[in-house]
Amino acid sequence: MKDKQQNTIAKLKVGQTFPLTIKRLGINGEGVGYFKRQVVFVPGALPGEEVVVEATKVQPKFSEGKVKKIRKSSPFRVQAPCPIYEQCGGCQLQHLAYDQQLQEKRDIVIQSLERHTKLKVDKLDIRPTIGMEDPWNYRNKSQFQVGQQKSGAIIAGLYGLDSHRLIPIQNCMVQHPLTNKVSEEVRKILEEFQIPIYDERKQKGIVRTIVTRAGFNSGEVQVVLITTQKEMPRKKLVMAEIQKRLPEVKSLVQNINGNKTSLIFGEKTIHLSGEEVIQETLGDLNFELSARAFFQLNPVQTVKLYDEVKKAAALTGKEKIADAYCGVGTIGLWLADGANEVRGMDTIEAAITDAQKNADRHGIKNATYVAGTAEHWLPQWVEEGWRPDVVVVDPPRTGCDRKLLDAIKKVKPKKFVYVSCNPSTLAKDIDYLSKDYKVEYLQPVDMFPHTAHVECVVLMSRVEK
Missing domain, CATH: 2.40.50.140 (Nucleic acid-binding proteins)
Known part of the structure; x- marks a missing residue:
């Protein structure tokens, strides 16, 4: 056979x-x-x-x-409205009507559960995907690679689908208009001042990437130039020109990445001019965002996502919450007013500094943040007599570290709220916890319309043995 x-x-x-x-x-x-x-x-x-x-x-x-x-x-x-949709590869679903995208994303979650778990998926409460009223211009951050044509013209954009051909992008339909405007103007300035652009094949040149982040509510913009080295010809003139033409740019930063790598950021960041951070508001909370701080890319949907986390946690004011992979503290601070205490941890020290600043600036006294892994801190806190009632995680696409899931099993919080950006790793992690935690429901949220990505908020409760 x-x-x-x-x-x-x-x-x-x-x-x-x-x-x-x-x-x-x-x-x-x-x-x-x-x-x-x-x-x-x-x-x-x-x-x-x-x-x-x-x-x-x-x-x-x-x-x-x-x-x-x-x-x-x-x-x-439907007809995809973007003229370079089929070349760019940044979006995968513009040719599918938006309401149907939401249904298919729910199905992607179902497929992952069927493939990676032993659960009876048809018995699970998998809710309709929460979408956007206006699913365009939602991304607050762009990372455009730069390249130079034989004519000397500089282009900025994304690599084409399954290729290393740079597709120039001047007006991306899913980007916030400010990121489009600023990225294009910075590209022009680099071209006018004849700044050497990095050539990956020859491994020569200086500027690799233009990273632009816009505050939806503040209107502030941060520009990060990713370069192969600290020195850059006519650097002061370029900085002055950016500030002259783009008054909305409140923060100008250089990040140095001289490695042969697909990673955008290097380890060293230099503040060039303006503020070190820009401001962004979610609901009643204001956040300071440094160049490398993680922050959700769709602020409109982030409010809906975090409200779903709050709904899942169902706080009474008495709960102790552990916020793993806390980043700049967004989720923990969102929950703090309904909790007894929030403790967050992340391995990126700059994010922890931002998280604590964000808590202090809002006068939130019941939230503290520490650098390190959840698998280190959770058992230590339990040993010291502090046991969380709710653990919230928002891990990267690779999912939760197995050591963290083992720590959850040992610490035994009553509720485990999992915010996922990858249905496959979510399903694997759910399966690993399935003997100890029951899935109450899954709520898909569309954070990236017109792409195949789908986020999910999952409420799991401890199985009493």
Whole structure:
């Protein structure tokens, strides 16, 4: 039987065209279908569509293809409004009507649970995805790579889908208008002053990336120039020109990254002019954001996300809360008025400094922040007689560290509120905790419209044994 299946799969070759019915969306926003029992991923195809596909990659367990022809179109297919949508790769779902995006994102969460857990997924309370009223211009931060053409013209944008070709972007439809305006003007200034641009192949040049962050409510903008070295010709003139043309830029920073790496930021950051931070407001809270501080990229949806965290925690004023991966303290401070005490921890010391400043500036006396891992602090606090009733986590895409989950099992908080940006790692972590914690419900939240990303707030409660 196995040999027969391998022979069937071997018949599919790169360049071959074949008909395919798309069954669902994959975790990266691509259409998923099955050809002779083998899964095929097709970017741009939508569930319910019948398409003719050309195989672009054939692997033992899966294949990839591109749409050659749509025989039967989805009723939810729309014309993507962005002129460079198919080149850029920053968005994956502009060709899908927004209301249907929300339904498909809920399905992506369901698929991850089915694939990575032993739970009876059809019995779980998985709620409709919370979307945006206006799903455009929502990103408060852009990170545009810069490159130089043979003519000397400087371009700034993102690398194309599955390529290392830089796609120039002057007006991204999901970016806040201020980040578009400022990034484009900084690009022009670098070009006018003939600043050497980093060439990755030759590993020569200075400026690598323009990072722009805008405060939705404050209107303040921070610009970070990522460079390969501290020295930059005509640096003072460039700084002065930015301040002259862009009065909304309140903070100008240089970050040095001379390594051959795909990481944007290096370790050393230099404050050039203006303030070291910009201000941003969420609800009644005002936050100071330094260049490397993590802050949610969609402030409008962040308020909805954090309100869902508060709803899940269902605080009475008596609870002790541990806020793991706390960043600049946003979630913990959001919950502080309903809790007895909040203690947050993060491995990035600059974020902890910002978190404590944010608590102090708001006169929040019941929130304290420490540098280090949750797996270190949680057991120590319990030993000292402080046991959290609620643990909140908002980890990176890799999910929670296994040591943290083990610490949760030992510390035994009554509630565990998990804020996830990756359904696959969320499902794996839920499965690991499933003997000790029961899933009460999952609430997907659309933080990044027109992309395949989906966030989720999950309430888990301790299983009494």
